[in-house]
Amino acid sequence: MSEKITIYDIAKKLNITAATVSRALNNNPKIKESTRDLVIKTAASMNYKQNKLALALKSGRSNNIGVIVPRIDSNFFASVIRGIEEELQPHGYQVIICQTHEDLKRESENLYTLIDAQVDGILMSVTAVSTENDAAFRNVLEKNVPLIFFDRSKHIDGVSSVTINDFKGGYIATKHLISEGCRCIAHLSGDQSLEIFKNRFLGYKQALLDNGMLFKEEYVVPVKSSVEAGKNAVETLLQLETPPDAIFSSSDFAALGAIQELKEKNISIPKEFCVAGFSNEPFTKFMELSITSVDQSPLEMGKMSARVFLEQVDKTDTIKIEKKVVLAPELHIRKSSSRTTS
Amino acid sequence: MSEKITIYDIAKKLNITAATVSRALNNNPKIKESTRDLVIKTAASMNYKQNKLALALKSGRSNNIGVIVPRIDSNFFASVIRGIEEELQPHGYQVIICQTHEDLKRESENLYTLIDAQVDGILMSVTAVSTENDAAFRNVLEKNVPLIFFDRSKHIDGVSSVTINDFKGGYIATKHLISEGCRCIAHLSGDQSLEIFKNRFLGYKQALLDNGMLFKEEYVVPVKSSVEAGKNAVETLLQLETPPDAIFSSSDFAALGAIQELKEKNISIPKEFCVAGFSNEPFTKFMELSITSVDQSPLEMGKMSARVFLEQVDKTDTIKIEKKVVLAPELHIRKSSSRTTS
DNA sequence: TACTTTCGTGTAATCGATTACATGATTGTT
């Protein structure tokens, strides 16, 4: 019922103009102190609330930022979003969520929708690397809306990104398996068009070579990030002439599937076979046979992305700084690969 | 670089007025067809995009809706949000996320912030039931902004809610434990000021009574939703004169902790002791010793909340309908309580 | 032909807040 109170209502009540009210509320130094105090008191008593939409229209800034992720119901993305929200809320920004469901068309739609909604920035993890959405990305850049990639990024001049060092992640996980005595290490790889998966693979390969081990193409099995895919991969691997004795998986879900399949085949973990995953999903720690995994510090990634955005948003658009933040991955060693301690 | 194109730019180019352009773009029947076509074609060629902020100011609707949850990085809430987003996106609404971190002050701030941002509706799960935030809630209702509770709700006249039948959830889980032969069933309870936890408890109690079993106060242990709390609860319970032989936990995390502690004490599950949790968190299914749990169909809950919102938003504010949607819980029976099949 | 409808557009107000510029009041200077 309480009608919307505007500065005009306050002005009328005090027999002054809306301009004076506006200035008083904005602490304009040209306003007499007594007037300012009176206006502020009256505004409070009338329960006045600034209309952000009017402000947004006038200033051209909505104080909303858009976040696009493949899906929100994954611990990783949810945590990143949590980080973004925590960092941006104190600066008065609200976070608008969009999901692509791994669909490029949706990604493009989301980009246009967010620009339409006049967001002040877009933070996103790309769905896939493709030229299909180039027009949508160009549209964002042309509108001079800060764009920041996190985790899954894409090469675009002038666009900043926050990622982890996936190469190193793959490297330390693989090296750990080697140090546990594994000699034939397989890799469950992800979509190689995405740098994160490419780099995890390259880190894996480099670790093998640096430690005098052979890299075998047949040990690399492409999988989707699912339990089922991990099971199938193990079935394939065990049929090889020389089956592997360890797996470094680019996905925790696939790692879990692999473990389930190995158990069914009565292969003992970690004694006969070691497994390491990637992402440090909550369940990896909860299992009785807990799973070694590479942590991507999603909360930190979200906060960092938010900070990079804040740096860019106020920059008088002189030179566009392309900032590439790379966070360090952290290996959490658990039972699925701990021969020495178990 | 592309300057913002407005309807005035289009008007100037075609030597007509902005009003005509606006009407043409909105398919106003009074516009000559040739004019309409010309305007639409020109708008497209100039890459015109309607400024939603101007529209929002004029219409008083922002096309944003706010969602407030305790935290986003929990599978349950993330899934609900996913459901909301999927249902509302096709209707042109964007979803703004806020977290309370279980803090009442944050909850109040979030409510004010969302109202300030002129959201068209607020969908939320309350942090706790308390009178502390009454002013904030009153503020929402006074502004006539549709408010809908999901999962954790609060009694406010005229406010709709979407929940699951927690009583039934507690009932079927407990009854299942009974049918597996358990005779002394304990309960790990949550914050009893929240109806969801209260009802889970009441369902548990009723199932005991309906099956001729004694309800013992000492079998009810209040816990936080954490692994640690579950461990501690088991320690307490096992020190009782007649220790229980089963646990119905109102939280999956506490159930997990309970299981871990039972294992440490070398109590075999499900043979000597059965456990059932609540929420059907992903990990319950992934464990080798998978955990029986009550599913709350979060995706459906989100979609339903969104639908209730859509019903209310266009209602000419004649009679405020208070709609209480109650979804059915579903028990997922797994190893932690399957004596018969294992 | 004269007069009424109907049609298609233009005019101008509106949503609420901000702000360059103008103006009148007050104080300061010599």
Added chain:
DNA sequence: AACAATCATGTAATCGATTACACGAAAGTA
């Protein structure tokens, strides 16, 4: 006392789109 500087506030345009009302032109009617 006369004029300049300073201060506090008012006036009006602006952000971009929508829409009630007005109006001239074309079509219809008698």
